[in-house]
Amino acid sequence: MTVTGFKPEKIAIIGAGPVGCVLAAAFSSAGHEVILCDLVRELLEPAKDPGIRIEGAIQMSGRVAHTVTSLDALADDPPELIFVTSKATALPLIASAMQTFHKPGIHVVSWQNGLDTERVLSDHLGAEWVMRAAVNFGVSLLGPAHVTVGFHQPPHWLQESHESGKEVAAAVCDLLTGAGLPTQHAERLVDHVWQKTILNSALGPVCAVTGKTMSQALRDPFLYDLVEKLVKEGITVARANEVHLGWDYYRYAMNYLKSAGDHKPSMLVDIESGRITEAEFINGQIASYAEMAGLEAPYNIMMRSLVKSLES
Numbered sequence: 001m002t003v004t005g006f007k008p009e010k011i012a013i014i015g016a017g018p019v020g021c022v023l024a025a026a027f028s029s030a031g032h033e034v035i036l037c038d039l040v041r042e043l044l045e046p047a048k049d050p051g052i053r054i055e056g057a058i059q060m061s062g063r064v065a066h067t068v069t070s071l072d073a074l075a076d077d078p079p080e081l082i083f084v085t086s087k088a089t090a091l092p093l094i095a096s097a098m099q100t101f102h103k104p105g106i107h108v109v110s111w112q113n114g115l116d117t118e119r120v121l122s123d124h125l126g127a128e129w130v131m132r133a134a135v136n137f138g139v140s141l142l143g144p145a146h147v148t149v150g151f152h153q154p155p156h157w158l159q160e161s162h163e164s165g166k167e168v169a170a171a172v173c174d175l176l177t178g179a180g181l182p183t184q185h186a187e188r189l190v191d192h193v194w195q196k197t198i199l200n201s202a203l204g205p206v207c208a209v210t211g212k213t214m215s216q217a218l219r220d221p222f223l224y225d226l227v228e229k230l231v232k233e234g235i236t237v238a239r240a241n242e243v244h245l246g247w248d249y250y251r252y253a254m255n256y257l258k259s260a261g262d263h264k265p266s267m268l269v270d271i272e273s274g275r276i277t278e279a280e281f282i283n284g285q286i287a288s289y290a291e292m293a294g295l296e297a298p299y300n301i302m303m304r305s306l307v308k309s310l311e312s
Contacts, residue, residue, distance in 0.1 A: 114281025
């Protein structure tokens, strides 16, 4: 599916963390005018000069055209396409700020972890202008505008929140693919989002609570057992809510987690950095969906509570 009608002149990316930097470098190197936005000025300064460096499984570089430290700066000349790559915990504030300048014709993509991030944006901006992506790479920030990609397993997936946005969503897939991030349009993105969220719900919080890297946690037989129980609980909740994971998802998930490297997941990095984690949008949301289906999710509730207790 290809569409030529939507060709944004400017692309804004909210969040200069590792995911935002990959997107900014990809679009910049492909010749698009990119505006990178983040509250932390130090993260933005190298993005214009000398530029963003991406290494590892993805190797590219790019200089963004503009950087801003406030969403208010986008109001005078709003971009036609905005990617939100910040932590999901910042979404209510970001969506509220965008609501002040958003107008028909401005399309927004949630390029984030967790369940229902697109719903937060839709509640503020209208579902017809919102899209959601499921991202298949692992990234870490080595320094401002300097990112290492641990793995890249395309395609990425993207879908509109309202059927009226289907053609624009297909065009955005083409833009991403043309920028070196192969992306396909999904008919049931919810399945891909849950597949990734269950993985994140199982290993991220265990590492955050114990301080262990991914491979260290999985080498510990007691923690491996806990990770396995979290995966099984997530599968049960997903299937109770009619999410299609695939008949062999359990085996896939455990093999995927076993291949995790000796590095820290973002939830542990957030705890060590004194930041709010995404546990509420991951384990907390799985627990909420369990309640809606008349189930209990004791392992996800426990991990959400333990992680939240460690947050500053």
